[in-house]
Amino acid sequence: MGLTSDVSVLIGGEAGAGISAAGVSLSKVFMRGGLHVFGTVDYPSLIRGGHNFYMIRASKDPVYTQWDSHDLIVALDENTVHRHIKALKPEGGIIYDGEEIPTDNLDIPKEMKNLFAVPLKSIVKEVQGRPVVRNTVALGAAIGVLGYNIEIFEQILRELFTRKGEKVVAMNVNAARAGYNYATEHYANSLLFQVELVKATHKDRIFLTGNEAVALGAVAAGCKFYSAYPMTPASGVLHFLVALSEQTNMVTFQAESEIAAINMAIGASYAGVRVMTGTSGGGFCLMTEALSLAGMVETPLVIMLGQRTGPSTGLPTYTAQSDLRFAVHAAHGEFPRVVIAPGDVTECFQFTIDAFNLADEFQIPVILLTDKHLLESYTAIPPFTISDITINRGKLLPLAPYSGKQPYQRHKLTPDGISPRLIPGTPNALIHSDSAVHKESGFQGDDCAIASKMADKRYKKLPNLLKRLEKVPRIKLHGPKKADVTIVGWGSTKGVALEVMRLLEKDNVKANFLQVIYLTPFPTEEVKVALKDQNPILVEGNQTAQLGGLIREHTGIEITKKVLRFDGRPFNPLQLTRRIKEEL
């Protein structure tokens, strides 16, 4: 029996059975045991019944996405076995309740030996727990068969349940321990491997989703107002910010619609605070009229757009990268904007802070383009710190009395197109913002000279914006400068691309990965340079290769090789590697 440090575990069961919470707990066990961890949940849009599953990948090396096949399946219902048996590695095992699910029902291929029947329900009865405690027993058993450390799990349970009192803590710890004991007594050393414990329990990392990272980025950036209407997969930002709101002194607002949410955010921004709103494609459709308003009145605004499968209601709880063109072009009229696509949780945090600064410095809307796979998948990373964060509010002046000789003009023409920004409440100044074409004063003025002057003013920001963006990574080229194949992608496919690079390497195919981060303004020169003399292949989660189209539009380079997926599911590393090889 050998030690492994690369393991994939799938936990499955009915919706509403606490699958995601179980997945997070087991992930944290691995994280505190010193492994890198990635976790992702797959769930249909319903509340009870149906099938949910959580996939954990843990390894001594960094992990960026889930794996195609699993070492262990924790089946909290029979359906889980039927659905996922094909994705179980031949040497892997299944934990299930042998008293509830007759083994004969399972229709398991002969070569699968590791059937770990554990009397989950009976153990729950013994420890006098509620039915969900079954998950705790099963996780204890999982830790048992994987040869991992049960104390870490017990500690996590203690932290999780202290608020509910010592009795609940004890019951859960007993349940975990009973599952663990049962597994070690009956199935010790059944698996050909044990998962390596790198170090004893240490709380030196955080395990979080893209939603939480965006929310924390907003907090770190000094966002004071977040208004949103719930919509998967963006709701996590709202939930997390609401939970933190008293500690962060932020006003979080569940608006009556996305139209209300964005107009509230614009109002609060006009009044001088940093604001954000968040939604998914359908909600973003409703926001577009006000997006154009923000562009016209030059009010800073950050919008997080979390893509899911469309068109229309589509697959509400599944991922997609099909709103790239929409984010880049949404809203009527022309005005400068920024569209940034973070590719992992660390980038979610950092780029959210950048988004707030850019919005303030240039008085424009900034869109953070994310998706379900990024927003609702978890990664273990070192904790964020804020000591080195700069907050730049651009030409915003605090509420101190205005002392200019001329009356204050909100839209004063300046060489860089950006006007000094005062806010209502400033003594000796009045702030006029008009969605109609306006004069420097902000009052309406519809003669043609003003219309074109003001349009020019807004676009005058562009050269300086481009200069400013030289300081941030608008693209990243991962891996060697020159390679046999260059994967080209954006957003959440970063994770799988990094995994595929390693796999191709093993097959002696030298690969690198061009991650396009800024979609507007498009990093034309950077992309041209990065693609020079390369053999590029597009990998996108959409049907029409939207990034490919943008690249062609801006650089003239047409990338003909593509691997596209648009069924709502994220790419898996082995599968994508195969498809890339087929294209080469």
Place this chain on the structure above:
Amino acid sequence: MELPTRSNVKTNETNTWCPGCGNFGVLRALQSALVDLKIPREQVVLVTGIGCHGKIFNYLNVNGFHGIHGRVLPVMTGIKLANQDLTVIGHAGDGDQYDEGIGHFPHAARRNVDVKLFTHDNKVYGLTTGQTAPTSIKGYVSKTTPLGAFPPRLEPLKIALASNASFVARGWVGDVDHLKELMKAAIQHRGFALIDMLQVCFTFNRVQNYQFYRDRVYKLEAEGHDTSDYYAAIQRADEWGEKIPIGIFYKEDRPIYRSSLPQIEKTPLVKQSLKVEKFSELLQELM
């Protein structure tokens, strides 16, 4: 700190309302109300919708936000939550608020965010040249309803009452002093306030003209209406015919939305530091 005066609340912008438009009365009433209330101009924000009513943005020299059609209420809500020290007054149209923006209306009322909504209810779409509005009476003939509007008119006061608005009033532009006093009461009220203003569209509405209202309006206060009596308010709101009541229908003291937000109990958001204290503590749950 500059107090409003009769002259400094005016702007030099060219007025483009039709001669005889009821909006002039609204503007006069609002200017006088602000002068009477002595709120420094920089502390007042006027939020307006899109329509003839929205042009008032150009004629009143306080802070102003001329947003998009139908969205006066959410913009006001954002401003007020960001800086509760500001007096936030919205001017919306009947098409603007009761058609395009109707979804925001009951919510603003029930939340009791401390903003004031003054709707220019001219029972027609003015700026888009005279289409039927939601408040147009049944049978109203316009280019969009040549055979007469089919549905009964939408009744904003009843919707406001049903949505637990804490201040519900109706004013008439033919009596500027009365309208001014209503505006003052609304602004001084702690909470959401609606004044539905019977504003005459001189150009397009041939039915609800000055004479129509002169013949019909009466003042609730003259009839001893009890503004704390919810059911009496509903009954009065139901009157529309030979007699049309104006004045305060209902007024109630109840906690404003802000009282549910300890974050801004003492200091408005806009005056708070952007630096987060104890950021690392926020990460504990994720470990």
